[in-house]
Amino acid sequence: MNPAIPVIEIDRSSGFCSGVNRAIKIAEDKLQQEEPIYCLGNLVHNEEELERLSNLGMEFIRHEEINGDMKTVFIRAHGEPPETYSILRNHHASVVDATCPVVLRLQQKVRKSSRQFRENGSGLVIIFGKPGHPEITGLLGQTEGNAILISKLEETGSIDYNQPLHLYAQTTAGEEQYVTICRRISDNSLQQTGRNDLVTVNNTICRQMSQRAPRLREFAKNHDVIIFVTGSESSNGRYLSGVAREVNPRTHVVGSPYDVDNWFAGARSIGITGATSTPLWLMEEVAGRIKAIVENNL
Ligand code: SF4
Structure with a gap:
């Protein structure tokens, strides 16, 4: 008797978040009216989607490449610091702000x-996130020399606790790590000042992000093999693929259908999921490739 074909399921709660979907829609609409449009940085951390947008007429540039010939400049979902807007104004570029x-x-x-804090003469804004991430650059750019970025628990030791502290997290930060860091900062503040009213914790992790990990754990548990589709530069992809692997050691990370190998021996169900920057169309192409491999195995 032939072995049964495994069920292949795409995780419908994975893929682009609403912010990235919205940015892509804005870009596609604008590209129908004019091209090229110059996007500051990569619109998503996914090489395949970037190629698709390039083919529609989007050009991806670095900040230092902005020049007066660029008629329309696109700001992606991560946002930008005020300085970027003023540079674009100086170059008379029209801004499409997504x-x-x-x-x-x-x-x-x-x-x-x-x-x-500036008006009161004391206080520190603490942002938890990934150094160099564009959203962090945009957030730090809002502050007036009274903010720091922290990315690890150990860095909480060097904070000056004798002042009010407002804590914020990058929208895509890991929730468990943020909770641990906030707890440590609150404990340190109490220990060093004897006061419990100096720390204000703001829960700014995007809900779409905070729900991803628990949903993904359920999805990964329910399948024999998980194929995680993500671009190599996506920090969210690295984090979420690690979450999937914790509950399902048969998790494989791929960037495109061509990376899929014959990993499905004995599998009765295969789950396909991805990062917030993974387009649905790419997961569908991966599903097609998996189907071809498992049918070939029969
Ligand atoms: S993760 Fe949330 S905050 Fe970040 S771009 Fe997506 S929807 Fe917006």
């Missing part, structure tokens, strides 16, 4: 804290 509304609200809150 900053995610959730990031925009976070920028406003960080700006407000920083301004309040």
